[in-house]
Amino acid sequence: MKFWEIGKRNLKEIYRNPVLLGFLLGMPVAFMLVFCAAAGGGQASPIALSIVDEDGSQTSSAFVQYLGSVEAIELNEPIYSEKSQAQEDLEDGRISFYLFIPSGFQEAKQAQQTVNLELVYKAADPMIGLQLKPIIEAVGSEFLGVAPPLNVELKVTESKIKNMAVNFYFPGIAIFGLMILISTAAEIIAGDREKGFLARMFTTPARPWDFILGYSLPFIPVLIISTLIYLGVGMGLGLTVVGNLGYAFLIFFLIGLCSIGIGMIVGSLVKSESQAGISWIFIVPMAMISGAWFTVERMPSAIKSVAGVLPFIHAIDASRAVINGSSFSAIMLDFYWLVGWAVVLFAVGIVLFRRTMVS
Amino acid sequence: MNAVQTFKLTKEFDGLVAVNGVDLEIKKGELFSLLGPNGAGKTTTIRMLCCLLKPTRGTASILGYDVVKTPFAVKNLIGVSPQDTILSERLNCRENLALIGKVHGLSSNEVERRSKELLETMGLTERSKDQVRKFSGGMKRRLSIAMALVSNPQVLFLDEPTLGLDPQARRTIWEYVAGLKGKKTILLTTHYMEEADSLSDRIGIIDEGKVVALGTSQELKTNVFKMRNMVVSTGNLTAEVIADLHNKYSRVAMTKGELKISHKDLDFKEIVDYLHSRGITVYSAALEQPTLEDVFIQITGKKLRD
Numbered sequence: 001m002k003f004w005e006i007g008k009r010n011l012k013e014i015y016r017n018p019v020l021l022g023f024l025l026g027m028p029v030a031f032m033l034v035f036c037a038a039a040g041g042g043q044a045s046p047i048a049l050s051i052v053d054e055d056g057s058q059t060s061s062a063f064v065q066y067l068g069s070v071e072a073i074e075l076n077e078p079i080y081s082e083k084s085q086a087q088e089d090l091e092d093g094r095i096s097f098y099l100f101i102p103s104g105f106q107e108a109k110q111a112q113q114t115v116n117l118e119l120v121y122k123a124a125d126p127m128i129g130l131q132l133k134p135i136i137e138a139v140g141s142e143f144l145g146v147a148p149p150l151n152v153e154l155k156v157t158e159s160k161i162k163n164m165a166v167n168f169y170f171p172g173i174a175i176f177g178l179m180i181l182i183s184t185a186a187e188i189i190a191g192d193r194e195k196g197f198l199a200r201m202f203t204t205p206a207r208p209w210d211f212i213l214g215y216s217l218p219f220i221p222v223l224i225i226s227t228l229i230y231l232g233v234g235m236g237l238g239l240t241v242v243g244n245l246g247y248a249f250l251i252f253f254l255i256g257l258c259s260i261g262i263g264m265i266v267g268s269l270v271k272s273e274s275q276a277g278i279s280w281i282f283i284v285p286m287a288m289i290s291g292a293w294f295t296v297e298r299m300p301s302a303i304k305s306v307a308g309v310l311p312f313i314h315a316i317d318a319s320r321a322v323i324n325g326s327s328f329s330a331i332m333l334d335f336y337w338l339v340g341w342a343v344v345l346f347a348v349g350i351v352l353f354r355r356t357m358v359s
Numbered sequence: 360m361n362a363v364q365t366f367k368l369t370k371e372f373d374g375l376v377a378v379n380g381v382d383l384e385i386k387k388g389e390l391f392s393l394l395g396p397n398g399a400g401k402t403t404t405i406r407m408l409c410c411l412l413k414p415t416r417g418t419a420s421i422l423g424y425d426v427v428k429t430p431f432a433v434k435n436l437i438g439v440s441p442q443d444t445i446l447s448e449r450l451n452c453r454e455n456l457a458l459i460g461k462v463h464g465l466s467s468n469e470v471e472r473r474s475k476e477l478l479e480t481m482g483l484t485e486r487s488k489d490q491v492r493k494f495s496g497g498m499k500r501r502l503s504i505a506m507a508l509v510s511n512p513q514v515l516f517l518d519e520p521t522l523g524l525d526p527q528a529r530r531t532i533w534e535y536v537a538g539l540k541g542k543k544t545i546l547l548t549t550h551y552m553e554e555a556d557s558l559s560d561r562i563g564i565i566d567e568g569k570v571v572a573l574g575t576s577q578e579l580k581t582n583v584f585k586m587r588n589m590v591v592s593t594g595n596l597t598a599e600v601i602a603d604l605h606n607k608y609s610r611v612a613m614t615k616g617e618l619k620i621s622h623k624d625l626d627f628k629e630i631v632d633y634l635h636s637r638g639i640t641v642y643s644a645a646l647e648q649p650t651l652e653d654v655f656i657q658i659t660g661k662k663l664r665d
Contacts, residue, residue: 005461009447009454016449016490196445203409203439204462204510205431358413358430 002206006214010188014218024184028226031177032170032233047132049073050089050098052080057106064101066143072135090120097121099136109144161324163238170239171248171319172292174230175312178256179283181219185263186276189215193356194272208354212346215267216260223256242325251322251331254338255315261345268352291316311341360423362387362514362544363408367417370403370568377403379568380417385561387422387513390536390545392555394651395565396661401548402442404565405518408546409439421514435463438512442519442548444499448492452483452502455491456509463510470509477505480535497528504532508539515539517547521554533558552651562651566659576651583654586610587625588647591618594640603637604630 015021049067053060068075076095080086086098100118108115117140119132161167192198201211227249235241241248266279289296289303290312296304307313318334328335363385370378378400385391393401406412408419410430418425424432446455453474460470478484481501486494491502500520507515520536521529529551536558539545549555555562556576564572564579572579586609596618604611610621620630627646634641655661 002462002464005458009450009458012454013447013449196441196443197447199411200439200441200445201462202411203434203437204459205434205464206462207431210462358410 002204002210003213003217006201006206006210007217010215011218011221014188014222020184024180024222025225025229027180028174028177028229029233031173032230032237046072046074047135048076048096049132050076050080050086050095052083052086052098052100054081054083054103055101055105056081056103059106059109060101063105063140063143067099067136067139070135070139073139087120090122097132099132115140115144161240161242163240166234166238167240167324168320169293170230170234170237171316171323172287172290174227174234174252175255175290175315175319176283176287176292177230178223178226178252179259179287179312181223181256181259182263182266182283183276183279185215185219185260186266186270186279187273189264189267190270190276191273193267198356202357208350208357211353212264212349215264216257216346219256219260223253223260227252227256239323241323243322244328247322247328247331248319251315251319251335251338254335254342255311257342258311258315258338258345261342261349264349265345265352268349268356286310286312289313311338314338360387361385362389362422363391363419363546365404365408365417365419368404368407368414368419369416370400370407370412371415376568378407378414381565381568381570383563383570385544385546387544388541389560390540390547390558392559392562393546393548393565393570394550394552394555394562394655395548396550399550399565400568401550401565402518403568405439405516405546405548409437409516410434436512437514437516438507438510439516440500440504440507440518440520442522444496444503446491446499446502446506449490451490452478452487452505455502455506459506460509465510473509473511474505477508481505482531495528497524497531500524500528500532501535504535512543514544514546517545519548519550521549521551529554552655556651564651564655564658566655571658572654579651579654580649583657584649586621586623589620589625589627589630589644590647591620591630591634591644592616592642593618593634594642596639597637600634600637600639 014024051064051067053064064075064079067073080098083100086095086100089095090098098120100120102116102118105115107113117136119136121132189198198211206214230252231239231241231245231249262282263279266276270276270278287293289299289307290310291307292312296307296313299307314334314337318331318338321331322328361384363383365381365383368378368381368383369376381400381404383391393404395401403412407414408421408426410426410433413427418427420426421433422436424436426433447458450458456474456477457467457470460473461467465473474487475484478487481504483498483502483505486498491499494502504517504520507517517536521532524532533554536545536547540558540560547555547558559576561573561575562579563570572583574582593616596613601611601613601618604618604620608620608622608625610619612619625646627644631641631644649657
């Protein structure tokens with residue numbers, strides 16, 4: 001059990017190094033908080049609407065009040081009375097859009113004539129128009145008592161997933177977080193090579209697999225704790241695990257193993273700790289094309305093909321699926337893909353390590 | 360069977376010959392020193408013997424096991440203390456010793472027993488539970504040697520074991536290494552001539568990758584310096600006596616009241632008796648011993664620390 005002794009040594013070197021330990025275990029928490037919060041970890045915020053009430057009538061004031069009572073809308077203060085003032089603020093970037101209630105609003109309502117409202121927004125921000133138009137139409141129709149030609153009944157159903165954004169972003173962020181094990185594992189091996197510790201150990205009867213296992217072993221508790229932190233913080237931020245939490249954990253564990261395996265390979269190839277930083281050149285693009293931060297649907301097919309070969313997209317897809325309620329059979333292929341990658345990476349690591357043991 | 364044997368051992372790095380056809384035979388229990396300046400090829404030789412470097416040509420064996428063909432058999436037999444004191448800095452003494460001992464296949468009890476013994480011998484028992492990053496250079500070096508010994512190896516490689524240590528720490532290590540003589544086969548590399556002189560059974564002088572002289576310290580000095588020198592401080596030498604000495608000995612020189620006589624089979628007593636018989640007052644007389652540094656200069660034409 002030579003690998004066990006090497007593993008024990010490496011584990012002690014990690015947990016007696018507060019900076020490294022803090023980085024390894026503190027990073028997942030910071031990562032989750034920053035990403036999930038930034039990506040909509042909280043409730044969706046209402047749209048801030050500026051209004052120009054040129055009509056200034058009781059009816060228009062009541063309509064403005066009615067708009068303010070809609071949950072999806074938050075009224076900006078003050079209410080403009082002059083359109084030119086709002087237009088100036090829009091052009092200068094102080095507001096993003098405004099709703100213009102022209103004079104004659106009250107008369108038009110009373111005469112049951114067509115009421116014209118203007119929603120003015122920047123050309124650079126077209127989504128606002130698309131988002132707001134139906135809301136204002138619906139609210140306006142209700143306020144004015146105008147029956148739409150088609151009655152669409154909206155039925156809201158309670159989703160098991162409390163916050164779609166968190167459920168979408170969480171797997172990608174957690175897996176990107178676990179990818180830091182690539183650089184950390186590579187740095188630890190490269191550091192020991194640089195200091196000559198590995199050369200000293202190479203004069204002992206330990207075999208290449210003893211080293212690969214011995215350097216991987218200490219990362220297993222780190223991997224388990226990190227995954228638990230990710231899941232814990234994720235749930236705290238609103239992650240809803242509809243499916244089997246154990247499957248999600250298993251997928252995270254496997255991608256963590258793959259990351260450690262890649263770290264072993266990088267560590268076998270580079271000569272110094274600083275050279276091990278090269279792994280970031282691969283980590284960030286791999287995370288990007290694997291859908292860690294955004295969907296890969298619109299990516300060019302060549303990039304999608306590359307991502308499809310790598311393990312990360314399989315881990316992200318599979319964990320997203322099991323968290324949202326898919327069964328294990330639905331992620332079976334991804335699971336075997338990850339197992340295959342882990343086996344191949346560790347085998348390659350052993351071969352490369354053997355080559356570095358004698359020069 | 361020799362404990363260490365090399366056959367035309369050669370290592371080239373990008374065309375640069377670091378070790379050039381070295382032939383060595385080190386007997387079991389012998390303490391053999393490779394003496395040479397920095398860059399002479401000492402560490403490269405040791406690295407090949409420890410299976411860390413593959414020879415470009417030639418080969419070597421440790422207790423009959425070829426270092427290229429059977430590296431793991433060799434690694435079971437050797438203990439190595441590298442030139443740079445390489446330890447696990449966040450582990451304590453016992454943990455460092457246990458790591459090497461257990462990787463060599465020792466049981467926990469055996470590791471415990473050996474560690475206790477070695478820590479006592481090396482004077483590290485009191486600090487055995489401290490992380491070694493807090494240790495002085497001398498303490499680290501002693502632990503490094505203890506790590507090389509914990510597996511009870513048959514062949515011990517000590518690469519510059521006292522490099523950079525203060526005289527007191529160096530002496531402590533010399534005493535310990537001297538105590539191992541006869542019990543272990545030791546190959547020690549050094550560029551401290553006094554270290555090689557005082558510790559070694561035999562010395563190989565290595566320069567530019569080649570072993571240029573081989574033998575015991577005395578043999579090297581005698582072989583290189585055929586003549587012995589004697590320095591006599593006198594009060595009333597006469598021209599007649601000097602002429603007489605010139606006739607009898609190979610070289611006679613007179614500088615600042617000191618008479619220097621060189622001759623192959625110079626007899627100290629005979630000269631002193633002769634001077635007395637001629638009424639010459641002898642204040643002091645001494646035989647000059649050549650050092651290994653002198654031997655090195657004589658052979659290579661340069662100083663050991665060049």
